[in-house]
Amino acid sequence: MSALTLWLNAPQRRRALLTVGSFLLPILVWCLVSYLPFVWHPQVLIDEPGGVDYFQTGMRVDRSDFADQLADMAQQGLPLPSGSPANPIYLPAPHEVAKAFYSGFTSPPEQKNAPWLHESLWHSIQIIFWGFVISSIVGVPLGILAGSYASLGRLSEPFIEFFRYLPAPAFGALAVAVLGIYDGPKIAIIVIGTFFQQVLIIANTTRKLEATLIEAARTLGSRGWRLIARVVVPGILPNLYQDQRILLGWAWTYLIVAELIGTSSGITWYITQQARYQHFDNVYAAIIIIGIIGFGSDLLLARLGRKLFPWNTGREKG
Amino acid sequence: MNAPQNNSQPSYLEQSPEVRERFQRIYDRETILEVRQLSKRYQTPQGETEALRGIDFKVHRREFVCVIGPSGCGKSTLIRILAGLDKHSDGDVLLDGKPVNGPGRDRGMVFQGYSLFPWLTVKENVMFGPEMSGHTRNTADNQARQWLDLVGLSKFADSYPHQLSGGMRQRVAIARALVNEPRILLMDEPFGALDAQTRAKMQHHLLDIWKNLDITILFITHDLDEAVYLADRILVLKPHPGEVQEIIEVPVPRPRTPAQFDSPVFRATKARIEALIHPPVESGEDEENNPEAGPMIRFTNVTDNVE
Ligand SMILES: Nc1ncnc2c1ncn2[C@@H]1O[C@H](COP(=O)(O)OP(=O)(O)O)[C@@H](O)[C@H]1O
Numbered sequence: 001m002s003a004l005t006l007w008l009n010a011p012q013r014r015r016a017l018l019t020v021g022s023f024l025l026p027i028l029v030w031c032l033v034s035y036l037p038f039v040w041h042p043q044v045l046i047d048e049p050g051g052v053d054y055f056q057t058g059m060r061v062d063r064s065d066f067a068d069q070l071a072d073m074a075q076q077g078l079p080l081p082s083g084s085p086a087n088p089i090y091l092p093a094p095h096e097v098a099k100a101f102y103s104g105f106t107s108p109p110e111q112k113n114a115p116w117l118h119e120s121l122w123h124s125i126q127i128i129f130w131g132f133v134i135s136s137i138v139g140v141p142l143g144i145l146a147g148s149y150a151s152l153g154r155l156s157e158p159f160i161e162f163f164r165y166l167p168a169p170a171f172g173a174l175a176v177a178v179l180g181i182y183d184g185p186k187i188a189i190i191v192i193g194t195f196f197q198q199v200l201i202i203a204n205t206t207r208k209l210e211a212t213l214i215e216a217a218r219t220l221g222s223r224g225w226r227l228i229a230r231v232v233v234p235g236i237l238p239n240l241y242q243d244q245r246i247l248l249g250w251a252w253t254y255l256i257v258a259e260l261i262g263t264s265s266g267i268t269w270y271i272t273q274q275a276r277y278q279h280f281d282n283v284y285a286a287i288i289i290i291g292i293i294g295f296g297s298d299l300l301l302a303r304l305g306r307k308l309f310p311w312n313t314g315r316e317k318g
Numbered sequence: 319m320n321a322p323q324n325n326s327q328p329s330y331l332e333q334s335p336e337v338r339e340r341f342q343r344i345y346d347r348e349t350i351l352e353v354r355q356l357s358k359r360y361q362t363p364q365g366e367t368e369a370l371r372g373i374d375f376k377v378h379r380r381e382f383v384c385v386i387g388p389s390g391c392g393k394s395t396l397i398r399i400l401a402g403l404d405k406h407s408d409g410d411v412l413l414d415g416k417p418v419n420g421p422g423r424d425r426g427m428v429f430q431g432y433s434l435f436p437w438l439t440v441k442e443n444v445m446f447g448p449e450m451s452g453h454t455r456n457t458a459d460n461q462a463r464q465w466l467d468l469v470g471l472s473k474f475a476d477s478y479p480h481q482l483s484g485g486m487r488q489r490v491a492i493a494r495a496l497v498n499e500p501r502i503l504l505m506d507e508p509f510g511a512l513d514a515q516t517r518a519k520m521q522h523h524l525l526d527i528w529k530n531l532d533i534t535i536l537f538i539t540h541d542l543d544e545a546v547y548l549a550d551r552i553l554v555l556k557p558h559p560g561e562v563q564e565i566i567e568v569p570v571p572r573p574r575t576p577a578q579f580d581s582p583v584f585r586a587t588k589a590r591i592e593a594l595i596h597p598p599v600e601s602g603e604d605e606e607n608n609p610e611a612g613p614m615i616r617f618t619n620v621t622d623n624v625e
C-alpha cells in the first residue's frame with residue numbers, strides 16, 4: 001500500500017475527510033447549478049436589448065420569451081438582442097455570495113444610519129444570549145428540583161408539558177403589548193421558546209442520575225440542599241451541559257421569528273432589508289453567517305465540554 | 319452433594335473449646351444492632367409482596383455477621399432498611415438501643431455497584447463524609463489520607479474512580495464508609511462483581527481491616543465460601559417471604575486462612591447451608607436454583623488453586 005492510501009485510511013483522517021466532504025458536497029451542487037449553463041439557467045441576462053422595446057441591459061427574462069423576441073426581431077430585420085444564460089436573481093453564484101460576505105463587513109451600508117452587518121449580528125447575538133440566560137436562570141434550577149423531588153415534579157411538569165405545545169411566536173403580540181416594541185418582546189420569545197423545554201429536559205436528566213450515588217451520599221450523612229449541591233448537580237453536570245448545548249441550538253431557531261416582532265432588528269432586519277432591494281447575495285451571506293456562528297459556537301462548546309469534565313470521557317469509554 | 323449429613327462427619331454444630339469460648343466472648347459484648355420482628359411488604363401493581371417476615375437477630379460489637387440466601391430472598395431489602403434507605407412495615411430496628419430513622423453516619427454502607435462519585439478524586443471521595451459532618455477541608459484531608467493508607471491506596475489519592483480497577487474501587491468505597499467511624503459497616507454483596515482472584519484478595523483484606531479496627535460488620539453475600547470464610551455467624555434467609563431459617567455459629571477457628579476451605583468443619587458448615595438453601599427434594603424450585611449453584615462451586619475450586 002502506498003503512503004497516501006495509508007494516510008487516507010487512518011480512521012481519524014477518514015472521519016475528517018468525510019466531515020469536510022459533507023460540506024463540500026452541497027457547495028459542489030451549488031457550483032454545478034451556478035456555473036454549468038446546461039444544468040438549469042432558466043433565464044437570459046440581457047447584454048444588448050437590440051430592437052426589443054422592453055428589454056434593458058442587465059434585465060433577466062425567461063429563456064422562452066427571449067427566444068420568441070429573437071425570432072421576432074430576426075423576422076422584422078431589427079437588431080438582434082443578445083444575452084447569456086442566467087439563473088434567477090434569487091439564486092446567486094457562490095463567488096457572488098463570497099464577495100457579499102466580504103463586502104458586508106468592509107463596505108458601509110447603503111442607507112445612512114443603517115447598522116453595519118456586524119452590528120446587526122451583534123444585536124442578534126445579544127438577544128439570544130439574554131433570552132437563553134434568563135431562561136436558564138429559572139429553568140435550570142427548576143428542572144433540577146423537579147427532577148429531584150417527585151412531588152415538585154408532579155406539581156410543575158403537567159402544566160409545563162401543556163405550555164410547551166403553545167407556539168412561542170403566538171405570544172408575539174402579547175409580548176409587544178407588555179414589553180414594548182424594542183428588545184423586550186424579542187428576548188421574551190426566546191425565553192418562552194426555550195424555558196419549557198429546558199425544565200422538562202433537565203428534570204429528566206436529573207432523574208437519570210444513578211440512584212446508588214444518591215443513596216451512598218445519604219448513608220454518608222448528606223441531606224437536603226447539600227445533597228443537591230454536592231451530589232446531584234455535579235453528578236448530572238456533564239449531561240446538563242449537553243442539554244444546554246442542544247437548547248442553545250433551539251434558541252437560535254427562534255431568533256428570526258423573535259426579531260420580526262415589534263420593530264424588526266438584528267440580522268433579521270438586515271436580511272429583510274437586503275431582500276427588499278433584491279441583494280440576494282447579501283441575504284445568503286447573512287444566512288450563512290448565522291449558520292457559522294451557531295455551528296461554530298456549538299463545536300467550541302463541545303470541545304470545552306471534553307476539557308471541563310475529564311471524568312466523563314473515561315466513563316464513556318468503559 | 320445435597321445429602322443430609324447424619325453420618326460420622328463432624329457436625330457444623332460441634333465447636334472446639336476455643337471456638338465456644340470465642341462465641342461466649344462475643345455474646346458478652348454489648349449489642350450494637352438489634353432487629354425485632356422486622357417485616358417489609360411492597361405494594362406492587364400485582365398486589366402486595368411480602369419481602370421480609372418476622373426477622374429477629376442481634377449483632378454484637380466487633381462481630382462479623384454474614385447474611386446468605388438465594389437471590390430474591392430479601393437480602394438487599396433487609397440491609398437497605400438497616401441503612402435507613404427504605405422503611406420497614408413492622409417491627410423494630412435498634413442501633414445501640416435507639417430506633418433507626420433514616421440514613422445516618424452511624425451506619426456505613428458499601429454497595430455492590432460502583433457507588434463512588436465519578437467527579438471526585440479518590441481522596442475527595444473519602445473526604446465526602448467528614449466534610450458532610452462539618453469538618454474543615456484540612457481535617458477531612460488528613461482523615462482521608464489516613465484511611466486511604468489503611469486500604470493501601472495512598473498512591474491513587476489523586477486518581478479518578480474510572481482509572482481504578484474494580485477491586486480498588488471497592489477498597490475506596492470501604493475507606494469512604496469507614497472514615498465516618500460508623501458503629502456498624504453494612505455491605506451488600508460488595509465483592510459480587512469482582513473476579514475470583516480479586517475477590518479472594520478483598521476477603522482477606524477485609525478481615526485484616528476488621529481485625530485492626532473496632533468495627534462491627536454485617537455482610538451480605540450469596541457465596542457460601544465467602545460467608546463461611548468471613549463470618550462469626552451466618553444468617554440464612556429463605557425466600558417468599560424472606561424469613562430467617564437458621565442462624566449458624568461458624569465453628570471454623572480464627573484466624574481464618576484460605577487453607578481452611580478444605581478443613582472438615584468448613585465443609586460441614588458449608589454443607590449445612592447448602593442443604594438449607596437448596597433443599598434436596600422440592601423439584602420445582604431446584605430448576606431455578608441449580609444453574610446458580612453450579613458455577614459457584616467451580617468458582618471456589620479456582621480460588622483454592624490460586625492461593
Ligand atoms: N421496590 C420494590 N418494589 C417491589 N418489590 C420489590 C422491591 N424491591 C424488592 N422487591 C422484591 O422483594 C424481594 C426481595 O428483593 P431483594 O431484597 O432485592 O432480594 P436479594 O437482595 O436477596 O436478591 C424480591 O422478590 C423483589 O422482587
Ligand SMILES: [Mg+2]
Pocket residue numbers: 393394395
Ligand atoms: Mg440484592
